[in-house]
Amino acid sequence: MTTTALVHVAAGTATMEGMLELPHDAAGVVLFAHGSGSSRLSPRNNHVARVLRDAGFGTVLLDLLTPDEDSNVHNRFDISLLTRRLRAAAAWLAAQDATLALPLGLFGASTGAAAALQLAADPAVRVAAVVSRGGRPDLAGVDALRAVEAPTLLIVGGADEPVIALNEQAYAELGCVKRLAIVPGATHLFEEPGTLDEVARLAADWFAGYVAGG
Incomplete structure (x- = not known):
């Protein structure tokens, strides 16, 4: 049984809208950080989220930017702004009865991956694992x-x-437990048959090892 709720998260003067879906006895909760020009309705991130829920993880897909903010392309690349919004979402999860005790995973796409890593670098935020x-x-x-x-x-x-x-450059700077996985034949949006399934499998395995088992 999965609990599904439309949620509204305050972040300064803005309000982020999103969907929280929480399986019974969830092993953790994964907060998605969407990339430039994407939203919580992204079919790719929703596909990955379904696989993660099937693996026993709660998921939160939020629009980090309001529609007005998203209309300004500059905001999509404002990593500091995206990180602040992600931090507000993490704080919200830590204050909810249903999720406060659950380990937190972050799944970032495109520029959202940078925000996820900036949040993970904050010692005040407990992040169990990150997937980009x-x-x-x-x-x-x-x-x-x-x-x-x-x-x-x-x-x-x-x-x-x-x-x-660009990922190889970033990978070289990471001092944590890390892996760089290349999906053969996949282009940037993983539109080729089977490639997004492979992304979902890799993510589920990573979170199973470091969120559920961490």
């Missing part, structure tokens, strides 16, 4: 990458060569 899908972890900055202690998985498409190079 086609992300820009390099945008988190060297200082943040070096401060991350949560086990981190970077997933990149094998045909997404520019992003592979």
